Amino acid sequence: MVNHSPTKIHIKDIEGRYTLINNEAKKLYGLTGDEGLGKTSFDLFPKDEVAAFLAHDKAVLVSGETQEAEEKFTLDGDARTYLTTKFPIFxxxxxxxxGAIGIDTSEQIKEKEKIQESEERFRNLVEGSIQGVLIHADNKTLFANQSYADIFGYDSYKDILAQDSAxxxxxxxxxxxxxxxxxxRRGGEDVPITYEFEGIRKDGSPIWVENRGWVVNWKGQPAIQRTIINITGRKxxxxxxxESQNLLNSIIExxxxxxxxxxxDHIIERANSIYLKWYGFDANAIWGRRSDQIExxxxxxxxxxMNAQELEVLATGVTKTRRLERTxxxxxxxxxxxxxFPIYDQQGNIAKVGSVSVDLTEQVQANQAKSEFLALMSHDLRTPLNAIIGFSDLISQQYFGPNSDKYQEYAEDIKSSGELLLSLVNDILDLSAIESGKQSLTKENLSVTDVVKECEAIIKERAQSLGVNVSMTVPKNLPLLFADRRATIQILINLxxxxxxxxxxGGKILLKATATNRHHTFEVSDTGIGIPANKIATITEPFIRGDSDPHKTHESTGLGLAIVKSLVELHDGELEIKSKPGKGTTVTVILPGGAS
Incomplete structure (x- = not known):
């Protein structure tokens, strides 16, 4: 029975001599028949192996108890490992x-070593990854790499392994x-391989991760592997x-x-509720379609x-504004x-065109009514003012006989005040005529030299009376200017x-005229008090003055530049103002086109 056992069995006496060796042991030791009996381990095995055998034997003799140990044998170059149980015989x-009973565990050990090597290779592989890896079976964590621990804020992967549940x-x-x-997943059902879930870091803070999960073989048993990346920043x-899109949508709507x-391609991508309300469109009916495809x-x-203007915006990036009538x-x-206006993509390229439409109907109607009222009032005021100015002039000229000094002074005050008021009324009348669209231009070919000389004659006396030096610079042979004579003179006189x-x-004023084939430029520069930087943007609005100090008395209505701007715009020209307080001001007027 002993000889037929698949385990190796032998018995030694207390002096270490073999008294029994079964067939399995004989095969291991390379013996036949009874040739091993009476011999010791030194007779059969290498000395470096014998020391371990004898140590195990001694432990049994000393303790008198059964001992278990792994014993390694090398015979004919073949290394074998046995799990040997040694026991005393009384x-x-x-x-x-x-007595000794040994079970050959060589293959199991080799398999275990292979598994350990495989696990080591797997760990080395995943430890080099920035992705977190965890393997679990029934939510019992079997493996976790350091990146997994790092993502959740733990010092070591061992902290993850020590948790009660995955x-x-x-x-x-x-x-x-x-x-x-x-x-x-374990049942082979179809579930998402990649999905997101919310986690909890060691400090209790929330974290979002993206997970890829699948079934793996772990030590011969099915398990679930998680491979995660931290997507908190992305979330x-x-x-x-x-939030930004919601805010933008809220603002737009x-x-x-x-x-x-x-x-x-002129395809509509967005229209807000005001646009849809104005024109009675349904969003779904126009979005995704070209404007020329919509009835x-x-x-x-x-x-x-419109398409040409949009193409120009796409090409140049320059904002374009136009006024029109729409039903x-x-x-x-x-x-x-x-x-x-242009809309840019992430690369800084113009990708779309936005259009903002402002309904000015009420404003235009109010301005029209205001202009008509001012025109009417100005006309009604001018008639009695002319009479006041005329009669005060007669009195001051003493046509009706001598006046006392006091009455002479009164008459002159009445006349100057009337003239100032008439100037204001005339300015209001001019401005209201322009704003109401009643100011029409009669363009003709003008000699710039003649226009400038006429202006010089008008303002020369006043400038001299105030001690201001005015000079004019007009190059010879300037091209003729095609413009409205009265309006051009009024522009220059006002400036x-x-x-x-x-x-x-003691200050100086210079009017300089230049021209090209495409436009004429008039530049009026002075060494006056200048305009504050914060006033330049509004200085051309009606009744706005650059100097708003109530203690300074300048005879100014605040309409001069407003009229200039309006007349320049009627000519499709440009107006530019540059100024430095205490240094002076330069106003440039550019009128397009040469002679017709």
């Missing part, structure tokens, strides 16, 4: 020998979903983007103006011009300003008068 309470660092509201996914960016956005989108005669869904004609009013005694 005779009347005396140990008379040592769900300990998963937000509680995610537990049921995670369990369901794991169960379904925060997405949330910030959502609550703007008191109409907004339209088209791409570079009644805009008058046919405007399509080409709204209410059937009424409205005056609107449309401003087209020169302004300079005279605000230039102290």
């Amino acid at each position: 005779n009347q309470d005396q140990i008379v020998g040592i 769900l300990d660092h998963v937000a509680p509201h995610e537990h049921e979903r995670m369990k369901a996914y794991s169960k379904a 925060q960016a997405e949330e910030a983007l959502r 609550n703007l008191p103006v109409a907004l339209l956005i088209k791409n570079s 009644n989108f805009q008058p046919a005669e405007e399509v080409g011009e 709204f869904v209410d059937g009424q004609t409205h005056t609107i300003d449309i401003t087209k 020169l008068s302004n300079s005279i009013k605000f230039t102290p005694e």
Whole structure:
């Protein structure tokens, strides 16, 4: 029976001589028959192996108890490992020998070593990854790399292994979903491989991760592997983007103006509620379509011009504004300003065109009513003013006989005040005529030299009386100017008068004219008090003065530059003002076109 056992069995006496060796042991030791009996381990095995055998034997003899140990044998170059159980053999309470039963564990050890090597290679591989890796079976953590621990704020992967559950660092509201996914995955059901879940870091702070999960073989048993990356930053960016988009949408939809956005192919990508309300469109009916494909989108005669303007904005990035009349869904004609502007992509390239439309109907109507009222009032005021000025002049000239000095002074005051008031009325009348559209231009070919000389004659006496030096520079042979004579003279007179009013005694004023084939330029420079930088933007508005000090008395209505601006715009020209307080002001007028 002993000889047929698949385990090696031998018995030694207390002197270490073999008294029994079964067939399995003989095969291991390379023996046949009885040749091993009576011999010791020194006779059969290498000395370096014998020391371990004898140490195990001695432990049994000393303790009198069974001992278990791994013993290694090398015979004919073949290394084998046996798990050997050694026990004492008694005779009347005396140990008379040592028995040994050994099971060959060589293959199991090799397999275990292979598994350990595989695990080591796996750990070395995943430890070099920035992705967190965790393997679990029924939520019992079997493996975790350092990156997994780092992501959740733990010092070591061993902290993860020590947790009771692989769900300990998963937000509680995610537990049921995670369990369901794991169960379904083990059962071969179709569940998402990649998904996001909210976790909890060691310090209790929330964290978002993206997980890829699948079934793996772990030490011969099925398990679930998680491979995660930290996406908290991405989630925060997405949330910030959502908030930004919601804010932008809220602003767009609550703007008191109409907004339209088209791409570079004139396809509508966005229209806000005001735009849809004005024209009675449904968003789904116009979004994603070209403007020329939408019925009644805009008058046919405007399509080409609008597309050309949009292409210009796309090409140059320059904002364009134009005023036109449009019929709204209410059937009424409205005056609107449309401003087209570029929209840039992330690379800084112009990708779209935005249009903002402002309904100016009420403003235009109010301005029209104001201008008509002012024109009427100015006309009614001018008639009695002319009479006041005329009679005061007669009195001051003493046509009706001598006056006392006091009455002479009164008459002159009445006349100068009347003239100032008449100047104001005339300015109001001119401005209201322009704003109401009643000011028409009669353009003709003008000699710039003649125009400048006429202006010089008008303002020369006043400038001299105030001690201001006015000079004119007009090159010879300037091209003729095609413009309205009266308007051009009024522009220059107003500019020169302004300079005279605000230039102290001894100051200088220069009117310089230049021209090219495309435009004429008039530049009026003075050494006056100048205009504060914060006033330049509004100085051309009616009744605005650059010097608002109530203690300084300049005879100025505040309409001169407003009229200049309006007359320049009627000529499709440009007005530019540069000034330094205490140094002076330069006003430049550019009128387009040469002689007709």
